[in-house]
Amino acid sequence: MATGGLSPANIATPLRALVKRQPNVRVVLAGASGVDVVGRRLLLEDGEVPYDTLVLATGARHSYFGRPEWEARAPGLKTLEDATGIRARILSAFEAAEREEDEARRRAHLTFVVVGAGPTGAELAGALGEIARHTLRDEFRRIDPSAARILLVEGTDRVLGAYAPALSARAARDLARLGVEVRTKTLVTDVREDGVTLRQGETEEVVKARTVLWAAGVEGSPLGRILAAAAGAGTDRAGRVVVEPDLTLPGHPELFVVGDLALFTHQTGSRSRASPRSRCSRGGTWRGRSGRGSRGAPGGRSGTPTRGAWRRSGGPRRSPRSRG
Ligand SMILES: Cc1cc2nc3c(=O)[nH]c(=O)nc-3n(C[C@H](O)[C@H](O)[C@H](O)COP(=O)(O)OP(=O)(O)OC[C@H]3O[C@@H](n4cnc5c(N)ncnc54)[C@H](O)[C@@H]3O)c2cc1C
Numbered sequence: 001m002a003t004g005g006l007s008p009a010n011i012a013t014p015l016r017a018l019v020k021r022q023p024n025v026r027v028v029l030a031g032a033s034g035v036d037v038v039g040r041r042l043l044l045e046d047g048e049v050p051y052d053t054l055v056l057a058t059g060a061r062h063s064y065f066g067r068p069e070w071e072a073r074a075p076g077l078k079t080l081e082d083a084t085g086i087r088a089r090i091l092s093a094f095e096a097a098e099r100e101e102d103e104a105r106r107r108a109h110l111t112f113v114v115v116g117a118g119p120t121g122a123e124l125a126g127a128l129g130e131i132a133r134h135t136l137r138d139e140f141r142r143i144d145p146s147a148a149r150i151l152l153v154e155g156t157d158r159v160l161g162a163y164a165p166a167l168s169a170r171a172a173r174d175l176a177r178l179g180v181e182v183r184t185k186t187l188v189t190d191v192r193e194d195g196v197t198l199r200q201g202e203t204e205e206v207v208k209a210r211t212v213l214w215a216a217g218v219e220g221s222p223l224g225r226i227l228a229a230a231a232g233a234g235t236d237r238a239g240r241v242v243v244e245p246d247l248t249l250p251g252h253p254e255l256f257v258v259g260d261l262a263l264f265t266h267q268t269g270s271r272s273r274a275s276p277r278s279r280c281s282r283g284g285t286w287r288g289r290s291g292r293g294s295r296g297a298p299g300g301r302s303g304t305p306t307r308g309a310w311r312r313s314g315g316p317r318r319s320p321r322s323r324g
Contacts, residue, residue: 001080002083003087003127003128003130004090004135008083008084015027033045034223036230037252056223059261060078060218060238060239061218062076062078062214062217062218063217065217073193075213077124077214090131094109097143106143108209110147112212113151113153113188114153114213116217117161117182118161118215121213122171122175125152125178129178129180132146133146148179150178151181158172159172186198187200191212196212219238220241220260223261225241227255228241231249232250232251240260240261240262241262241263
């Protein structure tokens, strides 16, 4: 959606519609601010909800490594609002390039920097390559969209570092085929209005770019740390809550943390190579097996399609009509 291939209705369904045939499910729109572990109450900004069992799945947000001011210049992709904002930035960059007389400024309009080559960054950069090379082909008169420079910057030595090296190598080849310039072992040291500063070893480089997108880090929602502190559980540096094999918190069979907020360290065998997302998607399976949870807990195998399945069910289309 962030690159214009899908519309919001293709990827999100209102919660009320999803559970309307489950009379024992009630949806409450509210912000949770804390947990009274002893009194078994979820504290809301404007009220509270008592519970017997609490399943916390408040997910994660982007992390700017202590530079929150970068967020306005380099938005991240997590919510529908993020996606529509990014889509507007990308398409207006091509429009600005079409009108720009100055060659250097036109180049900056047509330079896109994606920071972080995990699943989100790699997918974003690849989709940008598809837009530039295919979707927008023949739509402009003064610029050639396929001349856009798409830079994918990654601090470690390979893209998709959580996956097996062979898959990283394949992804790097596919990205190159889509015209994406991959820079590994490269750090972004500054994000400004007019671009980014990159550092590779001792060498610094300033890249003028109108569009910078952030996919370099996430941190758990603040409620994770709040619950962990109240229940005596651990968190990692990113604020994910360390869970038991059945996704409960130690000593609290009534408290579950699932999804992106959970840090599951019990994987063994070859599966430990799976991405954090794959591990998260298995969370529902564990939840279901624990015997304590409700049936139809979110995130089970059948309910959480893999990245590949999402693609098959509606990957980026090339028709310009789908941009709306
Ligand atoms: C661009 C992108 C592409 C992805 N593609 C895939 C894919 O193809 N396949 C795949 O398996 N995974 C994919 N993922 C990952 C997947 O989206 C996440 O793993 C999944 O959404 C995690 O679900 P969750 O329920 O833990 O958290 P979220 O989906 O983040 O949901 C958390 C919810 O909690 C709400 N919330 C947060 N704090 C509070 C609070 N204090 N009070 C009340 N509500 C609160 C938030 O508003 C949000 O609605 C992708 C992620 C991104 C960003």
